[in-house]
Amino acid sequence: MKVAEAVGRALVDAGITQVFGVVGSGNFHLTNAMVAAGARFVAARHEGGAATMADAYARTSGTVAALSVHQGPGLTNAMTGLAEAAKSRTPLLVLAAEVTEPRSNFFVDQEALARAVGALPLRVTSAGDAVAEALTAVHRAVHERRTVLLNLPLPVQALDVPDGALDRAAPPPPRAAVEPTRADVTALTQALDRARRPVFVAGRGSRSPGARDAIEALADHHGALLATSAVANGLFHGNPWSLDVSGGFASPLTAELVRDSDLIVGWGCALNMWTMRHGQLIAPDATVAQIDDDPSALGAHRDVHLAVTGDVELTARRALETAGEPRRGRRTPDIAEAIAARVRWRDLAYDDTSTRDRIDPRTLSIALDDILPAERVVGVDSGNFMGHPSMYLSVPDENGFCFTQAFQSIGLGLATTIGAALARPDRLPVAALGDGGALMGAADLDTVRRLGLPLVAVVYNDDGYGAEVHHFGPDGHPLDTVEFPPTDIAAVARGYGFEAVTVRTRTDLKAVADWVAGPRSAPLLIDAKVVKDRGSWWLEEAFRGH
Numbered sequence: 072m073k074v075a076e077a078v079g080r081a082l083v084d085a086g087i088t089q090v091f092g093v094v095g096s097g098n099f100h101l102t103n104a105m106v107a108a109g110a111r112f113v114a115a116r117h118e119g120g121a122a123t124m125a126d127a128y129a130r131t132s133g134t135v136a137a138l139s140v141h142q143g144p145g146l147t148n149a150m151t152g153l154a155e156a157a158k159s160r161t162p163l164l165v166l167a168a169e170v171t172e173p174r175s176n177f178f179v180d181q182e183a184l185a186r187a188v189g190a191l192p193l194r195v196t197s198a199g200d201a202v203a204e205a206l207t208a209v210h211r212a213v214h215e216r217r218t219v220l221l222n223l224p225l226p227v228q229a230l231d232v233p234d235g236a237l238d239r240a241a242p243p244p245p246r247a248a249v250e251p252t253r254a255d256v257t258a259l260t261q262a263l264d265r266a267r268r269p270v271f272v273a274g275r276g277s278r279s280p281g282a283r284d285a286i287e288a289l290a291d292h293h294g295a296l297l298a299t300s301a302v303a304n305g306l307f308h309g310n311p312w313s314l315d316v317s318g319g320f321a322s323p324l325t326a327e328l329v330r331d332s333d334l335i336v337g338w339g340c341a342l343n344m345w346t347m348r349h350g351q352l353i354a355p356d357a358t359v360a361q362i363d364d365d366p367s368a369l370g371a372h373r374d375v376h377l378a379v380t381g382d383v384e385l386t387a388r389r390a391l392e393t394a395g396e397p398r399r400g401r402r403t404p405d406i407a408e409a410i411a412a413r414v415r416w417r418d419l420a421y422d423d424t425s426t427r428d429r430i431d432p433r434t435l436s437i438a439l440d441d442i443l444p445a446e447r448v449v450g451v452d453s454g455n456f457m458g459h460p461s462m463y464l465s466v467p468d469e470n471g472f473c474f475t476q477a478f479q480s481i482g483l484g485l486a487t488t489i490g491a492a493l494a495r496p497d498r499l500p501v502a503a504l505g506d507g508g509a510l511m512g513a514a515d516l517d518t519v520r521r522l523g524l525p526l527v528a529v530v531y532n533d534d535g536y537g538a539e540v541h542h543f544g545p546d547g548h549p550l551d552t553v554e555f556p557p558t559d560i561a562a563v564a565r566g567y568g569f570e571a572v573t574v575r576t577r578t579d580l581k582a583v584a585d586w587v588a589g590p591r592s593a594p595l596l597i598d599a600k601v602v603k604d605r606g607s608w609w610l611e612e613a614f615r616g617h
């Protein structure tokens with residue numbers, strides 16, 4: 072058996088059952104071996120899309136996914152998606168064929184590429200070690216929560232492995248939960264017992280039912296309010312004390328209540344410039360505590376008064392075990408009433424700026440929230456529009472929202488939604504895109520159709536790079552480089568086999584309701600011509616982050 076086949080089989084034995092990619096000569100045998108061993112392979116139309124599909128699949132399923140690419144350009148095409156995955160600490164395995172001869176057209180320093188974006192480069196080096204090296208790659212992806220590039224040099228792939236090479240191939244043991252120290256738990260409990268107005272802000276490290284339950288139980292005990300970072304949107308869905316997302320997307324009431332807190336506890340949450348609005352959401356005399364099982368994450372974005380190394384769920388449970396008397400904290404009838412009435416953006420009054428031929432993105436988003444089934448998984452691209460779907464489309468839980476925005480790239484939204492959809496086939500996938508991001512990622516409209524996904528793509532089409540238009544326009548700069556003549560994106564989508572509707576007014580959304588009614592035999596693209604009168608509320612916040 073050749074190394075290519077043995078590595079492919081070993082990876083499937085190690086639990087890698089979902090592979091995305093674009094197949095060329097260098098990864099042909101490896102990918103086929105994985106399929107033969109039982110893995111599902113999704114052929115994307117661009118490696119950039121494939122990388123983000125794998126990332127989103129891993130985030131939504133909680134398993135390790137793989138990306139399989141050809142040497143050289145196969146890998147360079149994937150780099151933006153890999154940067155996003157590496158920054159987000161997605162456990163992802165990138166299987167890249169490799170040429171080692173610099174005279175080859177395909178040569179590029181693949182190890183350096185991986186390092187440049189924060190991925191971990193590893194290599195298969197010999198027939199005797201190939202399987203063990205592949206298993207190490209899976210182990211490190213899982214245990215270090217990293218995006219790992221496993222380079223597979225072509226000459227090594229073609230060697231014969233020794234007999235019995237696959238004997239020890241098995242999934243890595245699960246990552247052990249980090250137990251917090253007793254002293255840290257005591258300090259946390261004391262801070263909670265002292266607090267009058269606590270708020271818990273949950274991030275990526277809280278995205279599991281166990282962690283959510285433990286945080287909610289502790290919050291109940293101390294009368295804390297609950298919020299999330301954008302990547303954990305949906306975690307506390309349905310909890311009457313949930314403030315939804317803290318940070319740039321926060322509604323005025325959410326921002327006010329976080330700012331009014333005397334204790335902010337970040338649970339598996341970076342408390343970065345987005346979630347804390349560059350620190351503006353932290354009152355000068357507030358105590359800030361942070362819990363993370365990775366000590367390097369503690370205090371990485373801001374000074375914290377109390378840093379606890381520990382697994383989120385375990386730490387919350389330990390803190391509950393040692394808690395004093397239950398407290399009402401912030402759970403007063405006044406606050407309950409305010410949350411029920413004003414925490415959701417869609418409940419706030421606004422001036423609808425829709426015209427006869429362009430729809431206000433808020434009006435569009437609210438209408439879609441009503442029309443589209445609640446059991447949905449929403450993927451969001453980047454751009455001026457992005458706050459609208461993120462905040463107006465409610466999601467059933469944290470796995471109903473996939474936010475690949477750690478690198479703030481445009482063009483990843485469609486692939487994000489495809490990956491998330493495959494991880495949650497029980498939910499309606501909704502891709503929210505700007506016209507710029509939609510056209511950048513358009514090649515994988517083909518993948519949606521080929522996979523038979525009942526996906527809805529909503530394009531907030533303002534005929535331009537709205538983020539730039541609204542940032543630079545008011546100062547009178549020329550905008551020719553960022554404005555475009557209208558593109559009929561509905562026609563583009565029809566070419567890929569979608570049903571498509573152009574929406575200019577609320578009435579046009581009837582076609583969406585008809586599609587929802589069934590049979591949904593083709594995916595749907597909504598080319599929504601949105602008003603371009605001004606930037607969205609969170610845009611200046613985004614530019615402050617540059």
Ligand SMILES: Cc1ncc(C[n+]2csc(CCOP(=O)(O)OP(=O)(O)O)c2C)c(N)n1
Binds near residue numbers: 457508536537539
């Ligand atoms: C790959 C990449 N290129 C360029 C940018 C800079 N950029 C940020 S937002 C944006 C405009 C996106 O336009 P569109 O998708 O139509 O959304 P809109 O801002 O109009 O809502 C651009 C070009 C980026 N973030 N990522």
